[in-house]
Amino acid sequence: MPTTPDLNLDLIIRKQSLMTHFQPVVSIKKKKIIGLEALSRGLDPISGNLVQPCLLFAAAEHFDKTVETDRACRKAALTAFRPVHQQHPDLLLFINFDTSMVDKGIVGSGNFLRMVRDHGIDPRNIVIELVESRVRDFSELCRFISMYREHGFLIALDDFGAGHSNLERVSIIKPDIIKIDRSLIKDIHSQFYKQEIIKAVVKLADQLGVMVLAEGTENPREVLKSLELGTDLFQGYFFARPQNILDVDFDKIEDKIRETGDGFFKCVIKRIKARKQKFSNYQALSFSILSGLSSGQDMDLESQLKKMIKSSKVIECAYVLDESGRQVSPTVVNRGFVRERKSRFLFRPAEKGDDHCLKDYYVYIQAGLDRFITDPYISLATGTLCRTISMTFSTRNGQKHILCLDMREKD
16 A cells, blocks of 8 residues: 655654544344444644545554554544543443554553553453454464453454454454454345355354454345344444544434344244245145155156146255165256256266265154255255255055155245
């Protein structure tokens, strides 16, 4: 990032010519603002012009003033937060640390601890934000975190999912909060692969006892989908832009939080009812097909399946297994519904004689269930998202079988 030659960084630092804007961090489930993130801007002491953060910190790196600039920004943030802390003692302050300082060996000086105490703020109200992927010396990072944790500070890993976030490091550090980068949250309501990534992060966080925060949420669809996937906390333009602390309208933001919570509740109820209706339709369709199969002979399986799924708008594939999990019918594909597959080598229907004994739709039936519906997965027959319904039945000659129907999930 290019720097401005006439930017007098020394004067900015010496005169504390800095402005701190704050952006709320909210919890929908708790229906409240739980904290504020401090975001620093420079003010040119001569011209009075605003110096954007990217330019300010690029100049600090260029002139080897990273430590001094970082400390000045933290001091300005604490000064601006102090009156808010006195009015709202439970509110957290999220404050960024330039992690390059860890590699410079600036650990254990106690400078920030003294600064926090001098401002009359409890360290337990401070969340230190770090970008772990930028630290080369991981042992120093762990020592840094351990030292501040001993004094009650909370730790957040920032920009997770951007760059080269390390899952192994997360499990070792066990931060209090993981902040999911905006790049993963943007359009998450319509991008399946992002949803799967967030599910995996939430699952890991649950196992570690870590909260997940979605950064950069800009519209209600991103918020509602992130909530559905298990995200705890939110930060973004949808709730409020970074602004002067005097301009933060706490009541207005909390009204928006409550409205979002009410909207989420309605969405959950609607989704449950739709899911219940969909599964009821699946079951009715399955029983209808089973009725026809049970009245026929083994040799009629393929022709019966073709006839029964020809007009279906939800069944992609149908096939039958024997009690051992071996496929005893060809896979009947609904050609009028399935798109052309991307690769016949990777995605192609199973063939008669293939072994399905390790598939969920077989294992759960063997465990004693009469019918089972899988979670959504990518079909190896078509390459699309589907669920498989499996149900036991017997043909007219007494042979026991398992009917499997691959149902298309919405794209």
